[in-house]
Amino acid sequence: MVEMSKKRKVAYFLAILLSILYLLWRVCFTIPWHAKPAVLIFALLLVICEIISNSTAYILIYFRLTEKKLPPAPVSYLPAATLPAVDLLIVTHNEEPELLRKTINAATFIEYPGQLNIFVADDGDRPAVAELAAAYQVGYIGMQDNHQAKSGNINHALLQLHAPLFAIFDADMIPYSTFLQATVPLFQQNFQDLAADPDQTLPLGFVQTAQSFYNADIFQFNLFSEKIVPNEQDFFSRDVNVLNGSNNHALFTGSNTVFLRQAIDDAGGFPTDTLTEDFELGAKINIAGYSSRSTDKPQASGTTPINLRGVMKQRTRWARGVVHSCRNLHIFLNPKIGFEMRLILMNCYFYWWSFFRRMVYLFAPLLFSLFGIMVVKANFWTLMLTWMPGYFLLHYVLSDTSDKIRDERWGEIQETFFAPYLFLPVILESLGFHERKFKVTKKTSRTSLRDYLFSWPYYLLWLVHLFAIIKFNYGKYGSEILVGSVITFWLISNFINLSFCLFISMGRQVYRKSERFKRRASGQLHLGPALKVILTHDISEGGLSFAAVSDADEPHLHAGDAVRLTLYHGRTPLDLRGTVTRVQPTDQAPIYSIKTAKMDRTTENHYLQLVYDGENELLPAEQDTWITVFDELYLNVVMRGRKLQQRLRRRPSSKRSH
Structure with missing residues (x-):
């Protein structure tokens, strides 16, 4: 087990004990049994929500306290073990060929000394995708009349694949060249352990690498927080799922995963009666007697939507799918599910109910502050x-377990943001009203008028909470303010969360056509017959920035100058041409930004690999704990204010120009 200090253990146990005592008091003494039926129902819902909220916290704390220290993963392929053949499948539905091309290109650069077979599974059977696969000399598996969504496409492809290991990628998930080096050795080690001690070793069913995104998500981007908070999905992917894996029950999240092919076959293939075939397949593999692992380091990066409508559609599909899959798996009663795995699946199920709970928490203080309806019968001091x-x-305690990636406050903001649009689909799915149609989320969509129409719940709830705070506290003095402080605390807490939701829903103008990556690549700048040694600072599909290695090599370029440079991708020289767009003075050599011109196909393939082979280090991996919620609010008020000022300044000048 992972070592934990005695003080932390005491704090963890004390937090559980005190919260259990509170819940017992809530159930036994605070429910208004003689209230009107509607009030009583809401009061019972509030108690149930509190119990479930605390239960999910207990599950996380339990896994922290019992976390098993796994043997370190091999850092490279095991020399004495046989390298198994790998079938790598890139799954596409209706994604643009240009997006798919980046993933296929990166797959061809994966370093693997064994047999690697790359295939594209296209359920649209599109000639353009077949031509793209042929251009990169990878296999193409087309399919027509697919009525079983992503699962049907994968199962159709699996009938034609036979390697012992199987890797899968979504169309927009670009693998790193080290992907197999970070996953296959775990299988090699497991094969050796099984041969040495089959009775005490579980066969490894799959290895899930951490999900990673090279663009800022809707929270990072719309809140001007690209340097402050990590991606919203990092908490689960790089923390919770790694914790699940330490108990041999990591969850499959749909892409950048390597499977033991036999495990998929024993689980019955990819499930077709759900929208989240990944979640259900991973659980079925574990139920079939296989273990699973999750890495905390990404080995692929993709895009995440930043428009409100796209994000909500994506999360609605996930919510409905997980709830449906939990019903299919019978997670509460299935005797084949072990204790720890049941806890993990229950935690997943209750997570999607957290948005219903958040709506209850939003309305509970409003009922008392606006209408005097008491759903908690309690004396102030006893409370x-x-x-x-x-x-x-x-x-x-919960912040102590996750503060490197995300604290509890950010978790509440994210729950509040999703709550108005997810609570009803979860209820409907739980009642058996299923969503059958699979819809791929468009990751390239930008904020539009329809997105602004989606933001009306946040404006309404924000205004109601503002009115409630004023109404509830107006005219109160001394002890009245003290006695009402609990209601005021919840009103203000909800108001702050809703303020963030408003800022998120306002969107933000996207100016860049492609994402920048922090990359250090060496090269030479051609100045006539002379060559100046340079080093890149950042790079994107459309251009790069560089500086001379020393002041003596300072090339003295100006904006508008045409340039030619040679960059090195490994040992491959890339001949690039472009135009200087910006000169940034620094204390050392100036940094020059250039817009690259069109390249030939071979050069462009290497250039794309140079861009996408690795994480986007310009985005944070951990939360900046020095920046508080109030700092973030102030930042957004200032930034939005500046944008408004710029718009107002432009209006008179545009009128005069007419």
Whole structure:
């Protein structure tokens, strides 16, 4: 087990104990049994939501306390072991060929000394995709009349693939060249362990690498937080799922994963009766007696949507799919599911109910502050003694377990953002009203008028909370303010969360056509017969920035100058031409930004690999804990204010020009 200090253990146990005592008090003494039926139902819902919220926290704490320390993963292929053949499948539905091309190109650069077979599975059976596969000399598996969505496409391809290991990628998930080096050795080690001690070793069913995205997500981008908070999905992918894997029950998240082919066959192939075939297949593989691992380091990067409508459609599909899959798996009663795996699946199920709980938490203080409806029957001082110690200690403990990636406050903001659009689909799916149609989320969509129409719940709830805060506290003095402080606390807390939701829903103008990556590539700048040694600072599909290695090599370029340079991708020289767009003075050599001109296909393939082979280090991997929620609010007010000022300044000048 991972070592944990005695003080932290005591804090964890005390947080659980105090919160359990609070819940017992809530159930036994605070429910208004004699209230009107509608009020009583809401009061019971509130208690149930609190119990489930605390239960999910207990599950996370339990896994922190019992986290197993796994043997370190091999850093390279095991020399004494046989390298198994790998079938790598890139799955596409209706994605643009240019997006798919980046993934195919990167797959051809994967370093593997064994047999690697790359295939594109296209359920649209499109000639353009077949031509693209042929151009990169990879296999093409077309399919017509697919009525089973992504699962049908994959199962059709699997009938034609037979390697012992099987890797899968979504069309927009670009693999790194080290992908197999980070995953296959785990299978090699497992094969050796099985041969040495088959009775004490579980066969490894799959290795899930961490999901990674090279563009800022909707929270990072719309809140001007690209340097402050990591991607919203990082908490699960790089923390919770790694914790699941330490218990041999990592979850499959749909892409950049390597499977033991036999495990997929034993699980019955990819499930077709769900929208989240990944989640269900991973669970079925574990139920079939296989273990699973998750790495904390990404080995592929993709794009994530930043428009409100696209994000909500994606999450609605995930929510409905997981709830449906949990029903298919019978997670509460299935005798084949072990204790720890059941906890993991329950935690996944209850996560999607957190948005219903968040709606209950939003409305509970409003009922009392606006209408005097009491859903918690309690004396103020008794409430303070029973609720406050457990609540704040539990939140401290939860922050202690995840503060490197995301604290509890950010979790509440994200829950509040999703709640208005996810709580109803979860209810409907739980009642058996299924969503059958699979829709691929468009990752390239930008904020539009329809997105602004989607933001009306946040404006309405924000205004109602503002009115409630004023109405509830207006005219109160002294002890009245103190007694009402709990309601005011929840109103203000919800108001802050909704303020962030407003800023997110406002969107933000996208100016860049492609993402920048921090890359250090060496090369030479051609200045007539002379060559100046340069080093890149960042790079994108459309251009790059560089500086001379020393002041003596300073090339003295100006904006508008045409340039020619040679960059090196490994040992391959890339001949690039472009135009200087910007000169940035620094204390050392100036940094020159250039827009690259069109390249030949071979050069462009290497250039794309130079861009996408690795994480985008310009985005943070951990949360900046020095920046508080109030700092973030202030930042957004200032940035939005500046944008508004710029628009107002432009209006008179545009009128005069007419």
